[in-house]
Amino acid sequence: MSENDRHHPQQNHFCPAETMSEDEDPCRPSPPPPPPPPEPVSKKTRNCAAVHPSPHSDRVLEIVLEHVLQFLTVRRDRNAASLVCKSWYRTEALTRSDVFIGNCYSVSPARVTTRFPRVRSVVIKGRPRFADFNLMPQNWGAHFGPWVATMGKAYPLLERVYLKRMSLTDRDLCLLADSFTKFKDLVLVCCEGFGTSGLAAVASKCRQLRVLDLSDTEVLYDGVDWISCFPEGETCLESLIFDCVECPINFEALESLVVRSPALKKLRLNREVSIGQLYRLVVRAPSLTHLGTGAFGHPEPQDPNDQEMDYGSAFSACKSLVCLSGFREVMPEYLPAIHSICTNLMSLNLSYANIGVEQFKLLIQHCCRLQVLWVLDSVCDEGLQAVAATCRDLRELRVFPLNAQEDVEGPVSEVGLQAISEGCPKLESILYFCQRMTNAAVVAMSNNCPDLVVFRLCIMGRHQPDHITGAPMDEGFGAIVMNCKKLTRLAISGLLTDRAFAYIGRYGKLVRTLSVAFAGDSDTGLKYVLEGCPKLQKLEIRDSPFGDAALLSGLHHYYNMRFLWMSTCQLSQRGCEEVARALPRLAVELLSYEENEEMDNETVDVLYMYRSLQGPRDDAPQFVRIL
Amino acid sequence: MEGDSGDGEACPQLELRLGPPGGGGGGGVGGREDLWALKNAACSSKNRHDNPPLVLSFGYFPTPNQYSPGYPSTISPSQHQRVPNSFKESQRSEMQLTDPKGETFSETTAPPTSSQKRTAPAPVVGWPPIRSFRKNISNTSTNQAKQPHPHTALESQNKRNLENEKPLTVKSSAKEKSLFVKINMDGVPIGRKVDLRTFDSYEKLSSAVDQLFRGLLAAQKDSSAGGIQSKEVEEKPITGLLDGREEYTLVYEDYEGDRMLVGDLPWQMFISTVKRLRVLKSSEVSDLTSKLPYKTVLIPCKTIL
Numbered sequence A: 001m002s003e004n005d006r007h008h009p010q011q012n013h014f015c016p017a018e019t020m021s022e023d024e025d026p027c028r029p030s031p032p033p034p035p036p037p038p039e040p041v042s043k044k045t046r047n048c049a050a051v052h053p054s055p056h057s058d059r060v061l062e063i064v065l066e067h068v069l070q071f072l073t074v075r076r077d078r079n080a081a082s083l084v085c086k087s088w089y090r091t092e093a094l095t096r097s098d099v100f101i102g103n104c105y106s107v108s109p110a111r112v113t114t115r116f117p118r119v120r121s122v123v124i125k126g127r128p129r130f131a132d133f134n135l136m137p138q139n140w141g142a143h144f145g146p147w148v149a150t151m152g153k154a155y156p157l158l159e160r161v162y163l164k165r166m167s168l169t170d171r172d173l174c175l176l177a178d179s180f181t182k183f184k185d186l187v188l189v190c191c192e193g194f195g196t197s198g199l200a201a202v203a204s205k206c207r208q209l210r211v212l213d214l215s216d217t218e219v220l221y222d223g224v225d226w227i228s229c230f231p232e233g234e235t236c237l238e239s240l241i242f243d244c245v246e247c248p249i250n251f252e253a254l255e256s257l258v259v260r261s262p263a264l265k266k267l268r269l270n271r272e273v274s275i276g277q278l279y280r281l282v283v284r285a286p287s288l289t290h291l292g293t294g295a296f297g298h299p300e301p302q303d304p305n306d307q308e309m310d311y312g313s314a315f316s317a318c319k320s321l322v323c324l325s326g327f328r329e330v331m332p333e334y335l336p337a338i339h340s341i342c343t344n345l346m347s348l349n350l351s352y353a354n355i356g357v358e359q360f361k362l363l364i365q366h367c368c369r370l371q372v373l374w375v376l377d378s379v380c381d382e383g384l385q386a387v388a389a390t391c392r393d394l395r396e397l398r399v400f401p402l403n404a405q406e407d408v409e410g411p412v413s414e415v416g417l418q419a420i421s422e423g424c425p426k427l428e429s430i431l432y433f434c435q436r437m438t439n440a441a442v443v444a445m446s447n448n449c450p451d452l453v454v455f456r457l458c459i460m461g462r463h464q465p466d467h468i469t470g471a472p473m474d475e476g477f478g479a480i481v482m483n484c485k486k487l488t489r490l491a492i493s494g495l496l497t498d499r500a501f502a503y504i505g506r507y508g509k510l511v512r513t514l515s516v517a518f519a520g521d522s523d524t525g526l527k528y529v530l531e532g533c534p535k536l537q538k539l540e541i542r543d544s545p546f547g548d549a550a551l552l553s554g555l556h557h558y559y560n561m562r563f564l565w566m567s568t569c570q571l572s573q574r575g576c577e578e579v580a581r582a583l584p585r586l587a588v589e590l591l592s593y594e595e596n597e598e599m600d601n602e603t604v605d606v607l608y609m610y611r612s613l614q615g616p617r618d619d620a621p622q623f624v625r626i627l
Numbered sequence B: 001m002e003g004d005s006g007d008g009e010a011c012p013q014l015e016l017r018l019g020p021p022g023g024g025g026g027g028g029v030g031g032r033e034d035l036w037a038l039k040n041a042a043c044s045s046k047n048r049h050d051n052p053p054l055v056l057s058f059g060y061f062p063t064p065n066q067y068s069p070g071y072p073s074t075i076s077p078s079q080h081q082r083v084p085n086s087f088k089e090s091q092r093s094e095m096q097l098t099d100p101k102g103e104t105f106s107e108t109t110a111p112p113t114s115s116q117k118r119t120a121p122a123p124v125v126g127w128p129p130i131r132s133f134r135k136n137i138s139n140t141s142t143n144q145a146k147q148p149h150p151h152t153a154l155e156s157q158n159k160r161n162l163e164n165e166k167p168l169t170v171k172s173s174a175k176e177k178s179l180f181v182k183i184n185m186d187g188v189p190i191g192r193k194v195d196l197r198t199f200d201s202y203e204k205l206s207s208a209v210d211q212l213f214r215g216l217l218a219a220q221k222d223s224s225a226g227g228i229q230s231k232e233v234e235e236k237p238i239t240g241l242l243d244g245r246e247e248y249t250l251v252y253e254d255y256e257g258d259r260m261l262v263g264d265l266p267w268q269m270f271i272s273t274v275k276r277l278r279v280l281k282s283s284e285v286s287d288l289t290s291k292l293p294y295k296t297v298l299i300p301c302k303t304i305l
Helices: A041-048 A054-069 A075-082 A086-095 A109-115 A129-133 A145-154 A170-179 A196-205 A251-259 A275-284 A308-316 A332-344 A357-364 A377-390 A414-423 A439-448 A474-483 A498-507 A523-532 A548-552 A573-582 B003-009 B035-042 B157-163 B202-222 B267-273
Strands: A098-101 A121-125 A160-164 A185-189 A211-213 A239-241 A266-269 A290-293 A323-325 A347-349 A372-376 A396-400 A429-434 A454-459 A489-491 A513-517 A538-542 A563-567 A586-591 A606-611 A624-626 B180-185 B192-195 B248-254 B259-261 B274-281
Touching: A054 A086, A075 A086, A109 A145, A121 A145, A129 A538, A145 A170, A170 A196, A196 A211, A251 A275, A266 A275, A275 A290, A275 A308, A308 A332, A332 A357, A357 A377, A372 A377, A377 A396, A377 A414, A414 A429, A414 A439, A439 A474, A474 A489, A474 A498, A498 A523, A523 A548, A548 A573, A573 A586, A573 A606, B180 B202, B192 B202, B202 B248, B202 B274, B267 B274
Parallel strands: A098 A121, A121 A160, A160 A185, A185 A211, A211 A239, A239 A266, A266 A290, A290 A323, A323 A347, A347 A372, A372 A396, A396 A429, A429 A454, A454 A489, A489 A513, A513 A538, A538 A563, B180 B274
Antiparallel strands: A563 A606, A586 A606, A586 A624, B180 B192, B248 B259, B248 B274
């Protein structure tokens, strides 16, 4: 990644770069794709002698169109092109090489492969985001199996698979490795279900593998040493990311792999790799651009002696390093080793590093070019003030809690938020966990950071008001939607009344993703949003007092949305059934938290609904009822 | 539909006041006692088309003597037993009045002078919304063993269910966390991890170690190069870890780095101090004092609790 790369706020540097923005979905059911009978070209040419010169030129036009459409890369443009006429629809389908499936159950694999025969890259997303927080019972679905089975036959030349929140088995990975001889990029984000055997299959069989990215993915250790399974000789590896994989690693094999991967630019190690081992890797791969440092502590007895000079010079040799993460078991005494490269850094992820204020300040004072920063709240308001003083170019900030409990005196507060808003006017994306907040600071941010696209504030104490005035947080969030004209993603928290929702409905005209928890007073709140936000695509709500009346007020919009999630709200089965009746192309799933329980007719634990062309899925487990 | 009625919905009567609790008002169930309900009742009609601008002001309110919002949600606890119990904020005896608008908060803000005593609410599943990878970040400066995630060969799916909270089964706040420590064995290049909370005695630990390493050790003897191969060689059980008579002995390191024999402390005390485990050749254990760089303190203390 060079410094000239445009920083897209949605592009998460510590998760694989999403080449496409989230909410452009090609498979909307609203324009029903006409299955056109293939016009027999031969018939046309036979007739052409008789009357028109055009049939032949029609075919020529199609060929020209094919060539032209190759240049269309943006999904939205392609979708628009496909609607022009049958010919354009066909040609666009033939030339689409990247397919994005925002919801794996919205369309069947067969339908995708039928429409788009020449696909090289596939993005598939499965579970909704709240599943990450254990709000979705296990084994709900989102299986990769059917997809790989179908694509294995239809797309032998497939090169890239990107999955998010999907379940894969070892068998799926083996099938993938066997089916796609030219396979290059495997990116698995927040996935699970497979083990090191599956990785071994990919490593050994995909000879052209460039990218193996396992960000936030769970991998079972079943004894197989997958790192050793990469073939001998030079590899094509450019990116190897396994920082969240909790498996022991054969370090010698890893070292050997790094040495024989001259193209390697991104390497993110897991916490099994000690600092001494990191040193050995870094001196062998000084041209890395993205590095995840592993433990950054815990020297093994057999590691080279602790000489800070050594570490320092090893890191200084990495002139191309722009993105640094890891620090999973950080020992702060090693941090000075990276001071020299801080001036080049564009992205720094310390969100697993419990370092204190002073250590952090020593580090951050060098990071004047930083655009993306993830930290723990252990850096305190004071640390954030230091960020505000140095990182004038900051675009994205995430502050995670070290101690994720409610009712604790938190180390960050409105003070830090205010400071950031004053020091970092170019801020585009923020995720901020805190125990207390004020409307004033949020309002200040709305005024100081007009470029905000993503605003996610998590006041961890539920129903917490402005801790100075005692007022609800309505005004703060209201200011955000009002002043931040580019806002597309919003997560709200704290004590919130229907007024907050009124603001969102009134001003949040570009909002696509909204996360709500423990907020609102009545159905009116949700109605404001459903009626007021035309771009709303993803709505996730938990523990809020919204009922059937509110649900039914959104009927006009649900086909335009990727999904709606409502858990522990006030919905009844009857209300959900009514929605299902009114909108036949909507999959309305009711999930039950209690296993083996008869779902009584009144309460709905979880409503998860999404548009779908394929009808109710057949792999739903027992606790799911599809209306 | 969007524009007009959206504005009309915005209720001009929404006026934020803090007042004494009490007063019913529509929409409130189960402990809600505040004026948000009153206000909402007034606003329920949708036909307001007079359209005063929504005034954004963070109002500074005169200090009432108490402010207790209670659990404002309308979820009645009886209906949804799966919802954590409501919590009450105790009353603040005073509130901080700050200067009116124009002042930034960063310097003038002082925390409320009365530290707010709240009964801690029962923990709720999935809140705060942090992925499990981010929980239990190790604190290297204090005596805390690492608590990463459970993916060893032995405990696969079962452990995941144990580790992950089941959705909305509300647990008490004293939930047993897992306690993972690294364990290395002489002659085996790849270390493993064990969750000590799954054992309650040294015998169980010892047999688990045997199971973990038996195959790996056999594989090591089998292959000439490093690396784990298939287990063709007969696997010998690893016994006698605790008594020093057999080939291998189990030792542990505490947070100070001292190496000690396993088995001397009562189990609970042991797991509170152990940071790391090692399986050494018994012949080397007696050399502990002379060869290793660590401070070695063999404490044969039979502590009685």
